[in-house]
Amino acid sequence: MKQATIIYQSGQHQWIAVARDPERPNYLIDTNEYLITDGTMAILTDPGGSEIFSMVFAAICEAFDPAKISVLFASHQDPDIISSLSLWLDFNPALKCHISRLWTTFIPHFGGTDETLIGIPDSGSVMTVGKLKLQTIPAHYLHSSGNFHLYDEAARILFSGDIGAAMLPEELNDLFVKDFDRHIRYAEGFHRRWMGSPEAKRLWCERAAAMKIDMLCPQHGAIYKGADVERFINWFAELQVGSGLV
Amino acid sequence: MLMNELKAIAEINEEIKCIVCAAENISLTATNAVLVARQAGINAIGFSVVARELRVFSENTALAMHGLSGLIYRQVVASAAKRHRKRSLSLLAKTAAYGELTQTRLSPACMRSQAQLDELEQLIANLLHELLIAIRRTGKQCATGLVISRSAEIEAAYGGVLAQSLRQVAQDAEEVITHIAVRVRNLESRLAEAKS
Numbered sequence: 001m002k003q004a005t006i007i008y009q010s011g012q013h014q015w016i017a018v019a020r021d022p023e024r025p026n027y028l029i030d031t032n033e034y035l036i037t038d039g040t041m042a043i044l045t046d047p048g049g050s051e052i053f054s055m056v057f058a059a060i061c062e063a064f065d066p067a068k069i070s071v072l073f074a075s076h077q078d079p080d081i082i083s084s085l086s087l088w089l090d091f092n093p094a095l096k097c098h099i100s101r102l103w104t105t106f107i108p109h110f111g112g113t114d115e116t117l118i119g120i121p122d123s124g125s126v127m128t129v130g131k132l133k134l135q136t137i138p139a140h141y142l143h144s145s146g147n148f149h150l151y152d153e154a155a156r157i158l159f160s161g162d163i164g165a166a167m168l169p170e171e172l173n174d175l176f177v178k179d180f181d182r183h184i185r186y187a188e189g190f191h192r193r194w195m196g197s198p199e200a201k202r203l204w205c206e207r208a209a210a211m212k213i214d215m216l217c218p219q220h221g222a223i224y225k226g227a228d229v230e231r232f233i234n235w236f237a238e239l240q241v242g243s244g245l246v
Numbered sequence: 247m248l249m250n251e252l253k254a255i256a257e258i259n260e261e262i263k264c265i266v267c268a269a270e271n272i273s274l275t276a277t278n279a280v281l282v283a284r285q286a287g288i289n290a291i292g293f294s295v296v297a298r299e300l301r302v303f304s305e306n307t308a309l310a311m312h313g314l315s316g317l318i319y320r321q322v323v324a325s326a327a328k329r330h331r332k333r334s335l336s337l338l339a340k341t342a343a344y345g346e347l348t349q350t351r352l353s354p355a356c357m358r359s360q361a362q363l364d365e366l367e368q369l370i371a372n373l374l375h376e377l378l379i380a381i382r383r384t385g386k387q388c389a390t391g392l393v394i395s396r397s398a399e400i401e402a403a404y405g406g407v408l409a410q411s412l413r414q415v416a417q418d419a420e421e422v423i424t425h426i427a428v429r430v431r432n433l434e435s436r437l438a439e440a441k442s
Contacts (some may be wrong), residue, residue, distance in 0.1 A: 058345070058348045090358065
């Protein structure tokens with residue numbers, strides 16, 4: 001089963017990382033889910049694929065009442081991000097799912113209807129869930145053409161979807177990046193291949209550098225904390241991407 | 247099991263397409279019969295009446311098959327939904343099995359899901375029953391079609407110089423209707439098997 005770990009807490013305001021499933025079959029890519037709550041309501045980021053629904057749901061149950069999750073946020077349209085939607089809707093038919101407006105007619109192939117899906121405009125939006133105010137940050141073409149990240153200004157945490165992702169070997173199983181130079185080797189190939197636009201990357205790096213970020217939380221791999229956040233942004237700014245490189 | 251259900255439906259649908267094709271052949275044969283009867287003139291007036299009946303038979307068969315195709319489509323929709331629901335239910339059950347906490351949280355969702363699955367299973371059983379009734383009706387139509395084609399053969403004897411041509415047309419019709427009747431019987435036993 002995955003582990004639910006509180007990575008931020010201020011009063012009732014929490015970020016809970018749901019990650020690292022030792023029972024996960026090797027043919028499924030490992031994913032991180034993040035539950036953000038004000039104590040009464042919660043939002044779940046990139047809830048994952050249908051095959052790992054059991055592990056995610058069971059881990060959340062250990063730490064939080066899943067009935068209080070009222071909103072799902074999907075950074076983009078991939079199956080490892082949101083193909084569990086129909087199962088979440090089985091659990092709570094009233095759930096809403098925020099995703100780029102580009103994908104609102106694609107995602108119902110996984111589940112849900114136009115009443116479930118709330119399209120985020122290209123320029124981003126502010127999501128209010130209970131006392132939480134979260135900003136959806138445009139990250140189009142990084143890697144999906146309709147792509148958003150989620151910023152919690154109060155917690156100074158950025159959920160960065162596939163940016164910052166790393167395909168880590170089993171021995172590097174820590175939730176947080178411990179040795180940036182060693183870690184980033186496992187991120188390089190992924191970013192070169194999946195990030196499609198140097199211009200979009202430059203804009204994202206400028207935007208991220210201007211934000212106050214204590215933790216950068218990707219959907220795969222380990223979380224960047226403190227000085228490693230800036231290190232990552234600088235590393236990404238320098239990385240050659242999007243020129244047909246394989 | 248569910249995949250086999252869809253496979254069985256696809257096979258039934260193929261059978262129906264073959265019958266539709268054969269019914270179109272009957273229509274052509276019947277039109278041909280009407281034309282030959284017209285050439286034979288007053289001598290073939292009886293044959294002409296029977297030929298028109300053959301054409302009615304082919305139209306009715308095509309109509310019946312169209313109705314069956316509609317039922318088959320609904321069956322595919324219901325079976326696919328059942329497959330989807332069954333997978334969801336199994337994933338929910340797997341999640342619930344993690345412990346008391348997950349079981350408590352997911353129990354209403356599992357019950358809702360099971361109720362939907364039961365409803366779909368009932369719908370599929372009802373559709374199968376409707377299909378069986380419709381195919382039995384078609385089987386009876388085929389028996390009438392065979393009687394008509396045999397009557398045509400008898401009437402052909404009064405066709406004068408064109409008697410041989412008329413007999414050939416009647417035999418062609420009988421052959422095609424026999425072919426349809428065999429396929430309908432196959433379909434009926436296939437459906438009866440699926441129902442049991």
